[in-house]
Amino acid sequence: MAAQSATATRSGLRSALPLLAPAYLWLTVAIFLPLSAMVFFSFMTELPLSGKPWAFTLGNYAAFFSQSLYLTLLLASLRLGLEVTLWCVVIGYPAAYVLAKVLKGRSREAIFLLVILPFWSNGLVRIFSWAMVLREGGILDTALNAVLPFKINIDLMYSYPAVIIGLVHSYVPYMVLTCYLTLQAIDDSLIEAGRSLGATRLQVLKRIIIPLSMPGLVAGAALIFVPVVGSFMEPRILGGRTGTFYGTVIEDQFVAVFNWPLGAALSFILLAVVLVILAVASPVLRRAA
């Protein structure tokens, strides 16, 4: 019986191979190989491309620990990731709820389109439009002053809030989409059953809807947190001098300083930290879900 089921599994894998192969081949070529090269670079003193002599070293990793600046920036980036994720939950979850449970038909499609729109616009265009909105004398400043009876000065440009605004705008669709999928799968009769048993809407939300949509929240959080921690475009353009984060430092190593080995080492430290965080968080989140 056991042997039989083992054969069944094996033949199942064999027949699945043609379907799996393209994806894994692509992942190997497009991600694994360049990433391996980066691991290799991170242990070098110099980039071999420049023609200078090079040797293996742990110095790039040691640099992270010898200068407190990197740790400070990493912590700032993790905080940024956390804040952006939280804002995305606060903004995205209610929107997903309304899309999944309140709106029907045409209006749902229309609102959905508005949510997905950021995906279809170019990242740089998106960020520079925010710059036009947020700067002093910009759209937000002018509009508010046109409406309000007193004079206020809105200049969010080159500030931490500007970075948060830009990043939340870029990433909130992930949260809306993942939460929408799990919320939509919740049978309406579960909500009605909860209410028929005397639960208020808030109790139904807390004890039925949120636990059942937890997989969507977790998936959305992971999809947002990881790239935000390493983000550099939004911090650089919208944050200006205040927008120095771990991600912008890594970018500098590759683009400005041309110290690829250090940039690669910093990247892998980030990857390790993120993996540790996800590993620690996943049992907690799985229990909550």
Add this chain to the structure above:
Amino acid sequence: MAGVQVSNVSRNFGAHKALDDVSIDFADGGFYALLGPSGSGKTTLLRQIAGFDFPDSGRISIGGESVERVPVEKRRIGMVFQNYALFPNMSVADNVAFGLSVRGEPKATIASEVQRALDLVQLGKLGGRRPHQLSGGQRQRVALARAIVTKPRVLLLDEPLGALDKALRVDMQIELKRIQREIGITTIFVTHDQEEALTMSDRIGILRDGRLVQEGPPEEIYDRPQSEFAATFLGDANIFRGDATGNGIKLPDGTEISAGAGAKLAAGAKASCAVRPERIQISTGTGRLESANANSLKGQVSKRIFAGNNSTYFVERAGQTLKVIVQNTGADRLAEGQPVMLSWSPESTVLIAAV
């Protein structure tokens, strides 16, 4: 426990009249079936009583208290859903405990009440399971335990047995009836299954197109239907249409059928007569008819369906197919194509005013 009064309730969804001036009095402690085809408004009515939806006009009261604008969570009702609607993220015990715990009952009380409810539905040992580990019948019992553990004033059931297979459904019918008697709760039960309605309920309300067609004990509705719809929807009936004669009807071909039950109609009015298939005696016409069978017709057997304990004969007569059910007594069976004599008593004939 409490009775439920529905008075002149109407509910429109756009131009569609889902409920049209429906009034029913559900007696305290009774078992009531709302029967009707899909789209008849029976589920809409149940949802009005539950409080998921409010009527456009009319009144609903539970235990004498007006509730037509009270939201569902404040109505103290128990409801069992068609798909059971068990919370998949909770164990069986937590599902049953839900209603008590949202009310903030102490933990010890909850635990003992939950155990009592699970014992009542004979699932005392399965509290630790998850809903997906249970069979359909067990889920049904959990849903029932969850609905009654809060001691609701009314128990509402929305086609609760629809998803079960035939054998299990019969078991659950008996079980449901036992539990209902044991706790004596007013129960309103929505179904499209006429057999279920007949066997389980004290009273039946038949709905059609948002209107209450007839309401009463099962025997009364079956024996004295007041409309062709009631006659044919609850059980089978042979319908004859013609003109009222004062004590029956005259068919277009001149045949007179006398009716001993049903409406009193003035002669000449359009009317119909309903006769249950099992009330008709079928014979080859050579033997003696029962003396009480004043109504008789000639016809020809077109088809016979044998079902073990009985046979159904389809008899062609003047362009109409009549249905006759004969118990299997071991007597000779009639062949297809054979000319036969049908006869029945006026007492088995219900006169119905044509609409």
